[in-house]
Amino acid sequence: MSTDGRSSEKVLAAGYIIVALFFVLAIRLWQLQILEGDEYRKISEENRLRIVRVAAPRGIIYDRNGTPLVRNTPYYYVSINSQNLRNIDVPALADLLSMDRDSLIEKIKGRNQQNKYEPIRLKDGLSMKEVARIEARRSDFPGLEVDVDVSRDYLFGETGAHLIGYLGKPNRFQYKNPDFRDVPSDAFIGQWGAERLYDKVLRGTSGERVIEVDALGRELRLLSEKPPVRGEDIKLAMDINLQKQAEEAFGDKTGALVAIKPDTGEIIALVSKPSFDPNLFARGIKYKEWEELSENRKLPMLDRAMQSQYPPGSTFKIITAIAALEQGVADTNTKVTCDGSISYGRWRFGCWLKTGHGTLNMHKALVESCDVFFYEMGRRLGIDKIAAYARMFGLGRESGLQLVKERSGLIPDTKWKLEKKRQPWYLGETFNAAIGQGYVAATPFQMAEVTSIVANGGYVYRPSLLALASAPQPVEKLNIRPETFEAVKSGLFGVVNEKGGTGSAARSSMVNICGKTGTAQVVGTRRDSKYVPEKYRDHAWFVAFAPYEAPKIALSVFIEHGGHGGEAAGPIVKRTIEAYMRIEKNENRQAPD
Template sequence: MQKDGDRSKVFTRRVVLLAGGKALLVTLLGARMYYLQVMEAEKYRTLAEENRINMRLIPPPRGRIVDRFGIPVAVNRQNFRALVVAERTRDLEQTLRTFAGLVPLTDYDHQRVLKESKRRRSFVPVTVRENLTWEQMAMVQVNAPDLPGVIIDEGLTRDYPYADLASHILGYVAAVSEDDMDGDDPLLQLPDFRIGKAGIEKVYDLPLRGKSGASQVEVNAVGRMIRELRREEGEPGHEVQLTIDMRLQDYASRRLGTDSAACVVMDVHTGEVLAMASMPAYDPNAFARGLSTKEWKALAGNPRAPLRNKALAGQYAPGSTFKMAVALAAMESGIVGPEQTFYCPGHLTLGNHRFHCWKRWGHGHLNMVGAIEQSCDVYFYEVARRIGIGRIADMARRLGLGADLDLELPGEASGLIPTKAWKSATLGQPWVQGETLVASIGQGYVLATPLQLAVMTARIANDGLAVRPTLCRQRVADGRLITEPTPSFDSVGVSKQAMAVVKHAMWRVVNGDRGTARGSAIDVDGQTMAGKTGTSQVRRISMRERETGVRKNEDLPWKFRDHALFVGFAPAEAPRYAVSVIVEHAGGGSRFAAPIAHDVMLETLRLDPSRRRTPDELAAIREAPPPTAAERRRRAEAKAAAAAALAEATAETAAEAAEGSPGQGGNGQ
């Protein structure tokens, strides 16, 4: 009996322990269920929704770029793409072969589609061809029964209506690279998204890009889209307005033709760049669609450098266009006055070295105006010997040479204005006086860009206002566009009397009886042009060559010929526009650069871009379509004929130049 009681106690104890354990487990299970279903309900509800609902980005339309009158120069056009869904076709290779019979498809694209279809899920579309024409798209649609799995997708792609006419200004867009992934913008993750890679497209990329939209879609367990639940459109990119007049840009580009050349036109009072042409150029549409290897090699290997913006990044010896800076430095120093004369026998001897004038037998006695008009080298050798390189360098910098001008484009070159300190620090050698003489005619170490030469000319024309060039009427601040107020400029610190002497001398260059550019004079209702020619050597003429005869430019290989330059402003009576032109390896500035400047300035005065327009005039300008390829060819032929006629008119000037011999390190004209 005692034994049964003990057994009962053990059984009871075990039952209690087992029941307690079960109760504890139930309590723990209940607590866990409460925690998961109540405390963590929101978290798991979200996870469940995310497994069922995906958010997809919608790229916004890229903002337009327009010229000063609202003419679109970078827009978005409809883009048709052919996609293929592998699971909807029994034989992908056969489908691609059929597609290639309707729309050209390279072997590379054929293999790419096969590889991508194997790498992706079978229901994910793969791009077969982009940028289909309307006819190609229609052909694919008509033959849809023979193209199982092929679908047409419609989107937007960047388009440049004027092709190469403003490519160095606008730049281009291209696919996002790994180096561009530093930002936190989710748009950069989209496989077909494109961003600005050069020019205005790059500098103003953020405001042009806009903000993405979002699409909420329902998907199944493997990610297949079932239906779209909600859609929010993005914010289109902002419109960027340039100071460029596209009509003048078109004219200047076509007037330069096939030459390796650059031209800049700017407003002398506001600094607005009205045209900046660099030829040859490239078609930014090719970059937007994707360059082939062959196309890239053709551009990169072209000796005339179509990818380089020569107006901004090209650095050249300014030649005789630099003589205005030397003249102003002389007058401001008080050492040489405008009426002081020097005798030019055709050369100047310094030590045991002879520095030549471009005119072999010399110009005789000349004052400052006559020396600029006839571009006498010996006169400026004498001036430079008296005032020194320090004063010349200081004046050149005040006129905008030798430093960045902070234009709203990447790749700007700063040029070079040499000094004694610069040579000592850079080359470790002392400055010699002969280098001052060479610098006085814009040769030796002196380098300038066509943009800097236009700025120098503008600062002379406006009596010394330190205008700075600008290409855009807005600036970027925190990714937003802010309209710039009308700028005010300080003075360069040169007297108006000195500026008047130089401006009169520049007027004589174009309109005087002995002016080096007299064949390029203009007269539009009493409005004339003032300017200065320049010819810069790219090779040194040896003494032996001088004794046996200097080889003519046309007898030299292209890369050894002189650069032709011209700078000018008009109307000379009330300056408004400045122009600079350089033609690489062409020859004399009076023969090759001045006629181009003549034509461009005539067109500038005709268009008068700075004049305020009425709403009706603006509407008429904006409605004019871009020139067709045939129209561009016709214009180019007309400009070539006009240039040939003007070249004949300057034959007398060219003959006079042929009588002389280039100066030491430079050609005066």
């Protein structure tokens, strides 16, 4: 051979180097396939498989008579496949979607970097007109897609909005909450009211589609499918007709109304005014609309029935009266003389009627709402006994409904004063507490509960937002004598129906209404409401039940800066109760048994 020996040696050396190079490749293969193989296998599966959650049709919310309050409606949104971004004429697209250019560009830039094949949502809550326009020009924008979700129509708009609530997109915290783990990432969930409280029931179980996709995110085939399970319907205790009429009775006043069935604890109306339109939220609230709502001085988003507390004023005299009769510090014949005020040390506590009521008994004191009589009752009872009775009726604590983050109200006593204010209790404060002023505070919902318990003669029912299929067992029967309830109820009948009663504005020729007015002071001294600017005017209360003989409805009405309770709230009470009586009568006629 002509190849010389040295050359042959070099070829041999090259051979060794080449074997070494192959060794390097083999080691790298070992590293990728054996050492890190499981990890890469997982990534390749994730590459290929997508789990798409399919939202279940949401359960429908009905009122107690089976009237649907909501409807599931398609909700359109437009998105673009991120693969097609490069060839998009942004100004033309902005035009088509009637968006301004900058916010469109921002949307595109802010897309999900983790999953770059996910379509980018450009605009939500399209109208049918917009959908038609986009569909017509879709061929000009490859990758543009109109998709549909399910949202809600709230059939009664603002009526009962605080109770029914609304749907919205999950927020940042809800995404992390395990309760929402199986909710499709852009499905709507209940964010307020019954929609939120019963979300789990209404939501149903979302289905799952395991699909195989290619690198462009195109669906290749369906590997497995679990159909969604429709959410359950719920039936609210609320009566939409009653709710509607109560809200109409409110007019443009600010305040709350809570109506309860005394024999079951069902909440048949819950008004908080001003209200809002839940449809705004369900179709994706616009920033401007939200700003308007949240910056409205009248706070339409505040549930005044549960989220605002005020001194209950004279409506609290019901508690003081029951405590006095039960504790034996007074009976129905006990008389107190009111000459317009009572003096205590250097302090003078006035009655609202400066000329005085003269000598009166419990019945008359309730009817005419004499403050001096109840100062005396308070003095005889002491604050701790008053507080104990108030708590028996559910005051000073949350209802546990969890419809909203509710206020607990406040029932002060000596212990509370010592702990919170580091001061002893003064008798003057007892006087104030006995007539529902001073530290005492309650929500309209709590006062409705009190009224309901008085109306049914001491049975405490768990308040229920849902219609009950059968008569519930009371949670407890208060240890209060029937005679006490009879005496107080007859007083409350007098408030509305007797001469000199403070609640005569609620008197009805149709039904015997019982009630108690109240006025919560806004500024120190009482003034005649009509000549005071609205924001300094007192808050008006009216609690009532009817009929006297066999109560079917108990309610509380609260009107912010309404002035005197009887005048401002009386007509609302009357109208609401009469409406309910009519509804009841119709029902009984329709369902003879």
